[in-house]
Amino acid sequence: MITSNNAVIDMWIHEHQNWPNFTWDVESLASKLADIRHRQGRLLGRMEGLGFEFKCEASLSTLTNDVVKSSAIEGENLNPDEVRSSIARRLGIDIAGLIPASRDVEGIVEMMLDATQQFSKPLTKDRLFDWHAALFPTGRSGMHKITVGGWRTIDTGPMQVVSGPIGKEKVHFEAPDADRLEKEMQAFLKWFGNGNDIDPVIKAGIAHLWFVTIHPFEDGNGRIARAIGDMALARADGTQDRFYSLSSQIEAERKHYYAQLEKQQRATPDITDWLSWFLDCLGRAIFNAETTLGNVLFKAQLWNTINQRPVNDRQRLVINLMFxxxxxxxxxxxxxxxxxxxxxxxxxxxxxxxxxxxxxxxxxxxxxxxxxxxxxxxxx
The missing domain is CATH 1.10.10.10 (Winged helix-like DNA-binding domain superfamily/Winged helix DNA-binding domain)
Structure with a gap:
């Protein structure tokens, strides 16, 4: 927001002269970033000590939550059992009770696994188009036909985030015009692919805000933005295994999430406040992961004790069933x-x-x- 001749003028972040040259206060974020890196290292260290079977179980649980909660943020409720089965099949994890999954579930699972399991591969326009096509296998969002596997077009009109009854709508955000998208996305993809000196955790926060602000697709932008963020976090961790879910924490703090996005999108390209909230949210996600994965860790610890003097097959079966x-x-x-x-x-x-x-x-x-x-x- 800027003032001119005592008049207040609203301006979206992407309308500022410095867009998208983001700035932030490195010193004010340094302690939060260091704490995040410490938490990541401690959690990954604990999980690294588990056997292969338990690591797979923990990662499967996290990925399932990530997919389910990322969709829930957008008001779409997926069947967790279908999601779990789809992920297990694609990763070759042997679990009991595999069930068929719907096309919608298969699509978002395909996108999320491509982002996290292939995190080192370049993010390109074609790859984003493939993700979008996977999210909307019927070419429709609900009852409406949309452009799939391509940027939104001028024909769709202004891309706005609105709430409220007809006639009394409140515009929370308006994305860049469709004729800007090719240039905007070229800049974003070039930045994301560059090996710059930005910490990958900070990069995840910037990428999330930047992509969802451009809003290049007619639908699915939030889920794709979170997948891009997960890709950056996988790069930060240096592993395909996922042991914490940022989407789960965002879903738990959904009101604050949207409020922070709107606040930043109405502000300048100084994104210190957004990154501060992002790091806090990520920190809570990692902290809560220890609770979420507590059953897996407990199970691993108990089996380590049991296996010092192994039990018989009947006992092993029953103990596993009790978990x-x-x-x-x-x-x-x-x-x-x-x-x-x-x-x-x-x-x-x-x-x-x-x-x-x-x-x-x-x-x-x-x-x-x-x-x-x-x-x-x-x-x-």
């Missing part, structure tokens, strides 16, 4: 016998052995009410 999200209640002799397909006497012997080793903890109650659980996380 499943849909496992209900506690373990008892009859349930064990049914799951392991053995007699009650065999089940009882297996359970007693696991109890003596501290792998099963007996709950209060005796007789027919006798039941068992796995150790509490904080005590392993």
């Amino acid at each position: 499943e999200d849909d496992f209900e209640g506690f373990m008892n002799t009859s349930k064990y016998a049914k799951l392991a397909k053995c007699s009650n006497d065999t089940a009882l012997r297996d359970i007693q052995e696991l109890k003596e080793r501290g792998i099963f903890i007996q709950n209060p109650g005796r007789g027919r009410s006798t039941s068992y659980r796995l150790p509490d996380r904080e005590k392993t």
Whole structure:
């Protein structure tokens, strides 16, 4: 916003003379960036200590959340089981209960995996067009036919983000005109591909804001912007494995996310405030990842203990089943016998052995009410 002759004039960020020469206060962000880098290193170090199976499980869980939550930000609810199955199939991860996935799910999974698994490959116009086509396999957004695999055109009119009832709409943002898109995207892709001296985490924040401000497509810009951000973060981590989900944190803070975008898009190319919020949000995403992945870490720690004196195949099967999200209640002799397909006497012997080793903890109650659980996380 600028003033002229005491009149206030609204100006979008992309209308400023210095666009897109972004600036930011390096010193004010330095401590936040250092904290993020420390958190990333600590989390990656913990996950690196896991075996291959557990790393795959943790990455699958994170990628599933990333896809589901990125779509939820745009008001699209995907079936998490379909997403998980699609990712597992594409990555060759062997999981139980694979189910077919819809075209919409397959499309966004294809885009997200291309961004994160092929993070070192150049980001090009054709690659973005492929992503967009994957997001809209029918060539439609809802009931409306849209340009797929190409920039939005002049025919679509101004690209605005609006809210409110008809006649009382509030314009939150208006993107650059369609005739500017080729030049704008050339500049963006050249910058993203350059090996400049910007930290990849900062680059992720800039790329997110820059792309979503250009808004080059008729629909899907937010999801593609977040995929680009994830690509930059994968480069920062130097690994295909994903153990934290920025999209999950953005979805949890959706109101603040849109408020920060609008505030910056109404401001100048000094993006210190946006980057400050972005780093804070990313920090919370990494912190929360430790909770989200707690079950995987707990499972790995317990199996490390168990494998010092391995259990039999029946015991291994039942323990793994008890880790499943849909496992209900506690373990008892009859349930064990049914799951392991053995007699009650065999089940009882297996359970007693696991109890003596501290792998099963007996709950209060005796007789027919006798039941068992796995150790509490904080005590392993």
